[in-house]
Amino acid sequence: MVKKTLLALVVLIGFAxxxxxxxxxxxxxxxxxxxxxxxxGFWYRxxxxxxxxxxxxxxxRRRVIGR
Amino acid sequence: xxxxxxGLLALAVVLGACRTSVRQAPASATLVPLFGPVIGAEVIxxxxxxGDEIVLLVGGTDLVRISLAARRFERVRLRTDAGVExxxxxxxxxxxxxxxxxxxxxxxxRFDGSIVSEAALGEPYFxxxxxxxxxxxxxxxxxxxxxxxxxxxxxxRPHKAWSTIATRTFPALARASxxxxxxxxxxxxxxxxRACWFPDEAAVFFVSADGSTRHVSLPGLDxxxxxxxxxxxxxxxxxxxxxxxxxxxxxxxSSGMPPPGAKEGPGGWLLARxxxxxxxxxxxxxxxxxxxxxxxxxxxxxxxxxxxxxxQVPRW
Numbered sequence: 178m179v180k181k182t183l184l185a186l187v188v189l190i191g192f193a194x195x196x197x198x199x200x201x202x203x204x205x206x207x208x209x210x211x212x213x214x215x216x217x218g219f220w221y222r223x224x225x226x227x228x229x230x231x232x233x234x235x236x237x238r239r240r241v242i243g244r
Numbered sequence: 245x246x247x248x249x250x251g252l253l254a255l256a257v258v259l260g261a262c263r264t265s266v267r268q269a270p271a272s273a274t275l276v277p278l279f280g281p282v283i284g285a286e287v288i289x290x291x292x293x294x295g296d297e298i299v300l301l302v303g304g305t306d307l308v309r310i311s312l313a314a315r316r317f318e319r320v321r322l323r324t325d326a327g328v329e330x331x332x333x334x335x336x337x338x339x340x341x342x343x344x345x346x347x348x349x350x351x352x353x354r355f356d357g358s359i360v361s362e363a364a365l366g367e368p369y370f371x372x373x374x375x376x377x378x379x380x381x382x383x384x385x386x387x388x389x390x391x392x393x394x395x396x397x398x399x400x401r402p403h404k405a406w407s408t409i410a411t412r413t414f415p416a417l418a419r420a421s422x423x424x425x426x427x428x429x430x431x432x433x434x435x436x437x438r439a440c441w442f443p444d445e446a447a448v449f450f451v452s453a454d455g456s457t458r459h460v461s462l463p464g465l466d467x468x469x470x471x472x473x474x475x476x477x478x479x480x481x482x483x484x485x486x487x488x489x490x491x492x493x494x495x496x497x498s499s500g501m502p503p504p505g506a507k508e509g510p511g512g513w514l515l516a517r518x519x520x521x522x523x524x525x526x527x528x529x530x531x532x533x534x535x536x537x538x539x540x541x542x543x544x545x546x547x548x549x550x551x552x553x554x555x556q557v558p559r560w
Contacts, residue, residue, distance in 0.1 A: 201477070203475065234420060240476070240478065240479055241425075241427065242443050244287070244288040244291075244484060
């Protein structure tokens with residue numbers, strides 16, 4: 178349920194239809210958000226969410242700026 | 245009278261057609277292999293110039309030193325803990341070699357792969373480059389706009405904004421996506437200016453060592469929507485690599501379209517030359533995809549080919 182809500186949120190805030198990489202960075206991000214959402218405590222949860230975003234940028238940068 | 249008007253109309257149509265720009269298919273250039281392969285299929289995570297040699301960080305774990313003059317190369321593994329990866333390489337004027345380890349640690353390397361020293365940066369960073377005698381950092385900033393690159397202070401740590409390149413807002417995209425699109429890459433230079441670029445723009449910023457910045461659009465290069473860039477396994481990027489040669493000419497390696505039947509893989513099919521004002525001086529379709537511009541001299545442009553060989557095409 179949490180993952181479905183997060184997926185809907187991500188799409189709503191503008192993640193345009195991921196295609197081939199759906200099984201990659203974006204899915205990892207959603208799964209990571211899902212795990213972070215279950216963490217007790219606001220600050221720990223927020224920090225875990227930020228780590229999810231850093232992991233996402235690590236993942237996509239190989240394709241986006243890697244040579 | 246009617247015939248006169250019809251004649252004028254026909255003339256206007258013909259003149260209009262003449263003014264319509266039709267993009268010509270680029271001429272081809274044969275990429276001749278010289279030696280290698282110097283790398284495999286792993287990502288090139290960084291590049292630094294050290295005298296006559298070029299050093300690549302490949303796969304986040306290995307250094308590859310390439311000598312074009314001697315046509316030889318050497319590969320060493322970084323002496324980091326298992327599972328630890330590095331990103332970007334920078335070599336300021338003193339000949340030292342630096343990288344970002346595990347997002348938040350600045351590491352000084354030796355060319356044999358050993359770690360000379362490490363310093364915790366206290367926050368995550370996306371990138372590390374060098375301009376003359378200073379290191380340049382890109383913070384992992386999720387709240388644009390802000391300075392894209394930060395120059396090191398006297399203590400070697402990030403200190404103040406370098407250049408006027410600013411991260412951009414993308415109201416329609418999620419934070420992490422916007423951060424990814426704001427990752428800057430800076431290319432190599434033999435001149436007084438260095439080219440830096442965002443991954444989604446057919447444009448570069450020419451930046452001098454003192455940080456003065458010019459934004460120059462590059463005609464003739466295809467761009468894709470940011471969403472496509474972020475969600476493709478092998479996105480078509482207008483600028484894959486940029487190199488400013490000793491004459492101030494800008495060389496751009498661009499993804500372009502692979503020829504029919506070509507295997508899909510990392511690398512660019514178009515090599516373009518521009519003058520310092522961004523005026524196109526010709527685009528060539530390479531006979532094989534290339535991944536990096538190693539050097540452009542008075543006669544040839546040397547590249548790392550998609551298969552890992554070092555090759556060259558004649559300059560034009």
